[in-house]
Every structure is written in C-alpha cells, then in structure tokens.
Amino acid sequence: MAGRKYQLRKRAEGLDATRERIVEATAALHYEQGVAATSYIQIAERAGVGPATVYRHFPTLGLLVLACGAHINEAMQPPLPENAKTVFAGLGMRQQRLERLAAELDAFYERGAAWLGIAARDRDRVPELDGFLRQVEAGVEALVREAVGAGSSEAMIRLMTALADVSVWQSLKRLEAPPAEFRRTMAGLLDCASGLAAPGHANPA
C-alpha cells in the first residue's frame, strides 16, 4: 500500500501542456486587465481548466506571477548587468556610446514598456512584481554606467538613470516621432543630463 514508485512519463507531457495553458491565459488576462484585477476563475475559464487545477499548479498568486514573469522575460529580453559591457564593445567616443545607449533603451522599451506598465501598477501589492521591476531597473542602471564610463560622478549617473526610466520613455513616445528622430532626441537628453549633473560645468557642444 505504501510507496510504489510511480514515474510520470507520457503523463508529464499533458501535465506540462496544461501548465503552459494556464500561464498563457494568465499572461493574456494580466495584459488586458492588470494583475490585481484578474481572478483565478477567469484564468481557469480562459485556460479551459477547472479552478482547482490552477490552484494545484500555482497555490499562490506569487507563484503564478513568477511563472508568467519567466515567460515574459523571454519576450522582453531585458538588459542584464552582466551583458552591459558587450553592448558598448568597440565604441570609444562618448557621443557614440550615448547613441548606443539610447538605441538600446528604445529597443528594449519598445518590446517591454507595456508589460512594465502592467507590473508597475501593482508592484506595491504583489512583491514578485516589485522584485521583477527592480531587476529591470538594475539592468538599465548598469547600461547607463557602462555607457558613461567609470570616471563619472555618481550624481550624473543617477540623473541619467532617472531619464532612462521607462516612464520618461513612455512620455516621450506619445509624441510619435519617427524612430531615428526619437533616438536622437533621447541621446540628446542624456547628453544634456550628463552636463547638468556636474555643477560648474557648461553644456558641452
């Protein structure tokens, strides 16, 4: 009666399939309505499973969010601190590096701004969302640091990081400028910020 060993072989496929369906349904609903506004029952319905099945796979909302996050991270490809160096490989001039930074940020936010907005809305209610966003922010800051180099003041880096935030990108994006012009504007702002942050500095031409 006790402990006959039981391996899930073919059953494991079906199991993973339902798990996948749940995660995708959750991601879709979170995208449409936000995280906190989505119920287990809605998820179950859209995934075509019973509520109990959702619970079995993800006993807490946090686990569900984590699974979604892993899923979404793949599509977003957020900047990773450990990759920051290679992004600017071979670029020596400050101007070039800032343009590269602007292009990198723009491409990332184009992929991920919508999701970042979703996550930000409930980050104070769902700790996992907060952790997720912190990682993203760390990646962005690493990009900024790498772009301006090691000799820069902390004040400059923090100011530029603030301007590199997704909220600023979103505000600028509403202007609907053509991509090339948009990135030029962003690089210009970052350049300007680097001048502003150092007191007693004039704006470099």
Next chain:
Amino acid sequence: MAGRKYQLRKRAEGLDATRERIVEATAALHYEQGVAATSYIQIAERAGVGPATVYRHFPTLGLLVLACGAHINEAMQPPLPENAKTVFAGLGMRQQRLERLAAELDAFYERGAAWLGIAARDRDRVPELDGFLRQVEAGVEALVREAVGAGSSEAMIRLMTALADVSVWQSLKRLEAPPAEFRRTMAGLLDCASGLAAPGHANPA
C-alpha cells in the same frame, strides 16, 4: 396626499455633513488603496454610515469620483489654462521664464503627484479619472506654451510638454536632490529640450 412642499432647512446641514464624511472617507481610502480597489462597504464603514446611505448620495462610482475630485482639486490647485499668462507676468527673458516654469511645475507636483498617480492607475477603468487627468495635462501644456511664447514650433512645445509630465517629475524626484538644485536641473532639461526640438531653429529671445 400628493405634493405638499417640503423644504430641508435644518436637515440640510446634517445631510451635507454626512455627504462630506463620505467624500472624505472615500478620498482617504482611494489614497491608501487606489480607486478600483476600494469598495462601497469600506467607504461606508470608515464614514460611519450604512452602505445604503453611500448609495443614496452617490449612486455610481463615477459620481463619487467626481465629488472626490472637486475636493482634491482644491488641495492640488492644478494649473489652469486661463491663469497661465499671469504666471509669467513681468518675466521677459527666456531663461527666467523657464525657471519660473520649472518652479511652478515642481510646486504643483509636490502638492499633487501622489493623487495624480492614484488617478493614473485606474484612468482606463474610470472615465471620470481620465477626464480629470486630461484637464491637468491641458493646464500643464498651457503653462509650457506660455513659457516659451507664441513663436515656438509645435514640435518644441510637445517635447517640452512631454518632459513636463508628472511621470518625468516623479522619476527625477527619486534622486532626492535639494529643492533649488532640483529646479535648476528641471529648467536645464527644459532648456535643452527646446534646443533639441528645433533643428536649425533659433529660439526667440
């Protein structure tokens, strides 16, 4: 049996008092938890009235939000398009006007950024919040227009308005710079933006 006229004289005071209590309780709860996350029952409990009373005074969430908005508008004192001219009265130089603009925006957001964040979170769910924010945005844009004067390009105005958005202010505010430095930075960014937006354009002195 029909229609004897009945004036609420002394009763009107008590009536307004409960209405006021409801509005204040709502504002507090919206501030703490957000608009969409607050229930009628919570409001009734905090106001010390029955749920039915909340319904009688405000049959829909929209009416409740409008009443709150009027309340909050007084504390926020958002910039009004019709007052934009007087804000810059007597200031001729562009530099001075931009500093005034930065100071005005900073003071306003200091009063109202928290509420603007609350409203923005649910603006797509509650039409009244969207209308409220549109009005605020119109006031900010009017300030920007007045600051740079009539001869400026539309592109410049739109870029500066984007930078004048509350989301940018919030991102910069996290740096916790001293007030004077903060406003200098903001004015510098706006100045920079005016240069970026007009390729081959000189700004009017």
Next chain:
DNA sequence: TATTTCACGAAATAATTCTCTCGTCAATAG
C-alpha cells in the same frame, strides 16, 4: 399637536470570489 416627508441604517438578496474536497479516469506498475 397631528401629520407628512425623507434621510438613515439594519438587514435581506443576489452575485462573485476564493479555496478545498472528492469521485473519476487515463497512465503506470506488477
């Protein structure tokens, strides 16, 4: 004073949500 009006809140109703228990059944083991 006697009567009418109406704001108020207790409580009822209906709808949703969360969360778990349990029987079913296909895949697995012997």
Next chain:
DNA sequence: CTATTGACGAGAGAATTATTTCGTGAAATA
C-alpha cells in the same frame, strides 16, 4: 489483466461584495 497512482474538474462551502427594501425617527408642515 489487475491494482495503484495522481492529475483533473465538478461542485460544495465560506467569505466578501454590490445593491435594494423597508421600518424608524426626527425635522418640517399645518
């Protein structure tokens, strides 16, 4: 083939919410 395992979903139970009905009492009328 027979017995066992464990994923699944129907559905129950508890809790919370939205919304309304109705009796009460104080203010207003006459």
